[in-house]
Amino acid sequence: MRFMMIVKATQDSEAGVMPSQELVDAMMKYNEELMKAGVLLAAEGLHSSAGAIRISYPEAGGKPKIIDGPFTETKELIAGFTLIEVKSREEAIEWAKRMPDPHGFGEGVIELRQVIEPPELTQDPESQAMHVLVRDLGQQKI
């Protein structure tokens, strides 16, 4: 199963402050470890929300509304993500725990979310149920 490890934004990441060399090195070492364990699928860092664009639909069925960043609700924003392929939820947690504290200063938050995958690829009942839901929603659209 796939998990996305989402690193939440902080005031520093939003202000465009570069992480310390120490943290950069630790992150690189961590990514290498994921790679050597054969579990890393992708890892990306994101620019701050200053250059972000938000598209919203304030009215159902209405036109999209486009808003330029920066956005203020820092804790809801994300600064980067890492996708891993693991065998269990516990393995994902174990890897996430080994990620270096992304920000220090008591602000670091990592969120783990399971990726929805087709039922053929998973034996996990929860994601199978989710797949049926997503598929049905997709059919309704058509």
Added chain:
Amino acid sequence: MREASSAHRTIDAIWRIESAKIIAALARMVRDIGVAEDLAHDALVIALEKWPETGIPDNPGAWLMATAKRRALDLLRRNQTLGRKYEELGRVTNDWHEEEFGAGLDGEVADDLLRLIFTTCHPVLSAEARVALTLRLLGGLTTEEIAHAYLVPEPTVAQRIVRAKKTLSAARVPFEVPEGAELKPRLASVLEVLYLMFNEGYSATGGDHWIRPVLCMEALRLGRILAEIAPQESEVHGLVALMEIQASRLATRVTPTGEPILLMDQNRGLWDQLLIRRGLAALRRAEEVGGMLGPYALQASITACHARARTPEETDWVRIAALYEALAMVAPSPVVELNRAVSLSMAFGPAVGLEIVDAISAEPSLKAYHLLPSVRGDLLAKLGRTAEACEEFKRAASLTGNAQEKTLLLKRAADCSSAPEADLPRP
């Protein structure tokens, strides 16, 4: 109770991450992978007893490694004082020093893992034994999981693993990375094991299910590990590229009810673009190593042609046919010829393909190969020779062991017999 089982699941996860490294390091000490696995298991059992009460240590991997190494050291010392009861173990005691107790350097861990995979994939073992032992020692899968993946009884797998370890001990297979002229054939054996594992998952040869994702994912994971610890080997990247791209289609290979969907009929929008991108990157790495592309890199190049085509019509069949020709030169086989025939028929028409298929149809090694009549049937159908096509599909259906594939082939046979014979001159 609930907390204990949650702790056990966490320990399972830690075991999956750490076990291969621990077993590999111990095997270097005791020079026997069976003994190494037992020692590593002892450490796991201690952890399972202690951790639910004391909590999981900050660095559980180092804890397991240190505990296991301490036990290994005890064993080595005991054997020495017991008058070298185990001659094999005593022999190496002097080569090993206590300062190695600390966490190994990254390079050392990689070397140990490499030694381990070369040992579990040693050619003295049967293909089945190599796969089972590799899944167990490098994949960290339990005997039960392996048995489940291969649809065989658990005792069969357990026996297979025990026998494999005995064979390695009896043959005194050294725990090392082969060098010189020995390296290529031994590496080929490792890659073969991973690809067998992947293929068994990708196109299950028996049972009701067309794919078994566990085996694909495990083969892919081991391939990715191998690519990091043996980056100078072009074919390692070639195999990884091949598996990544093939795995990108896993979700589109079967209908919700489990019937297979052929490559040309798959919904390309559902192909996993992330895996395709990873596959193409691995293929570039294979090419960057330099030298002539080996069989895996060539097969990956062929798969990449399909991955790049946004619609079936965009497929570069001429290039694919050329790649099959190159493949036929480095790894000639009737199966490659069969595929070359298919690609040529796509590039230049079914008659061209049929000519090659007919040329290899007497090949004894293809006698029981269901894809030969399946392909021949397909070409005949395209040429409008439906009655002959029908016979071929029926023959193919009788040869395959996969229930889903049999259904598909019988359906094609039925379609043919209901379709009118085309008004084409018979050769």
